[in-house]
Amino acid sequence: MLSNLWKRQAPQMMGIDIGSHEVKAILLSKTADGYKVLNHAAVPVKKGAVTDHDIRDVDAVIDCLRQVKAKFPKSVKYAAVAVSGSAVMTKVIYMDAVLSEEEKEAQIEIEADNLIPYSLDEVSIDFETLNVNSTDATKVDVLLSACRTENIDARLDALEGIGVEAKVVDVEAYALGRAAELVLGQLPEAQRQAVALVDIGAGMVTFSVVEEGETSFIREQAFGGDQYTQAIASFYGMPYEQAEKAKLEGDLPRNYLLEVLAPFQTQLLQQIKRTLQIYTTSSGKEKVSAMLLCGGSAKLEGLANLLANELGIPTVVADPFLGCLQASEAVRQALEPNSNKYMVACGLALRSYAQWRT
Numbered sequence: 001m002l003s004n005l006w007k008r009q010a011p012q013m014m015g016i017d018i019g020s021h022e023v024k025a026i027l028l029s030k031t032a033d034g035y036k037v038l039n040h041a042a043v044p045v046k047k048g049a050v051t052d053h054d055i056r057d058v059d060a061v062i063d064c065l066r067q068v069k070a071k072f073p074k075s076v077k078y079a080a081v082a083v084s085g086s087a088v089m090t091k092v093i094y095m096d097a098v099l100s101e102e103e104k105e106a107q108i109e110i111e112a113d114n115l116i117p118y119s120l121d122e123v124s125i126d127f128e129t130l131n132v133n134s135t136d137a138t139k140v141d142v143l144l145s146a147c148r149t150e151n152i153d154a155r156l157d158a159l160e161g162i163g164v165e166a167k168v169v170d171v172e173a174y175a176l177g178r179a180a181e182l183v184l185g186q187l188p189e190a191q192r193q194a195v196a197l198v199d200i201g202a203g204m205v206t207f208s209v210v211e212e213g214e215t216s217f218i219r220e221q222a223f224g225g226d227q228y229t230q231a232i233a234s235f236y237g238m239p240y241e242q243a244e245k246a247k248l249e250g251d252l253p254r255n256y257l258l259e260v261l262a263p264f265q266t267q268l269l270q271q272i273k274r275t276l277q278i279y280t281t282s283s284g285k286e287k288v289s290a291m292l293l294c295g296g297s298a299k300l301e302g303l304a305n306l307l308a309n310e311l312g313i314p315t316v317v318a319d320p321f322l323g324c325l326q327a328s329e330a331v332r333q334a335l336e337p338n339s340n341k342y343m344v345a346c347g348l349a350l351r352s353y354a355q356w357r358t
Contacts, residue, residue, distance in 0.1 A: 015348030
């Protein structure tokens with residue numbers, strides 16, 4: 001059960017984001033007015049080792065994690081990781097407010113049996129009581145989270161392989177929503193009511209809407225920066241590795257903006273537009289108040305302006321250092337160009353300082 005991991009006292013943990021392109025990790029300490037980066041690392045993953053956020057090559061991931069660990073103090077023994085993709089299911093259900101935690105757990109098992117398309121023997125389940133239901137004060141909203149146990153075990157085994165214990169297994173989209181705490185300060189007060197964080201990774205776009213400090217909506221789309229790399233490789237007849245290098249270094253033909261970048265950004269725009277439509281339909285709200293872009297493809301040329309103009313929503317690239325994240329000058333210089341790609345890892349590291357359910 002995931003809840004067995006979530007009921008312990010929170011130690012200081014490094015947040016480890018195991019993606020299909022690289023593993024990103026960060027360690028934070030709490031300060032009087034925010035958080036400080038103590039250590040960070042990003043190490044590329046062997047292509048195909050992680051697909052749809054499912055670990056397919058444990059040895060390759062362990063090798064990557066070993067390189068990550070080498071950049072952190074030996075005293076750091078605990079981590080928070082996340083699961084995502086098709087193996088994860090979340091749903092907000094409603095329960096009587098008077099139920100005890102034990103009674104909720106018994107009812108959750110009944111609900112889960114009806115909601116989850118797998119045998120309960122194959123999944124790990126957890127729940128968290130959120131707020132009083134907005135339409136019925138006698139009910140509370142309860143977040144049910146379920147994941148195939150084999151996906152969780154793969155992460156636990158990989159961390160165990162480098163001598164690190166996973167104290168928390170989170171859901172990636174909720175970790176992203178938690179990281180909003182670090183970046184809301186870069187938005188004007190009027191734009192903070194319902195903020196969408198859009199993490200554009202190599203193989204997945206993760207979408208989290210945060211309202212009044214709570215993640216109220218999540219969605220994942222199987223689309224990301226890999227499609228852009230593949231488009232470059234196909235259009236210009238390059239091997240994938242050469243296309244990835246050209247993309248990162250900006251070493252592309254003069255017409256790449258029209259030939260490959262514009263079509264990719266149009267596809268991405270359509271993905272985000274559809275997700276926003278689902279959010280507005282489910283929430284009854286007209287639109288979000290702002291969007292913050294993060295992930296490896298967040299800084300694509302002109303992307304933030306395109307989304308802002310086409311969607312009519314203020315859109316900026318997330319920069320935790322404009323929020324409440326601090327660091328030494330050396331760490332800041334190293335992180336600043338790519339700090340937004342650590343948002344999920346930051347959200348996981350913040351579990352060290354969150355209130356834990358007992």
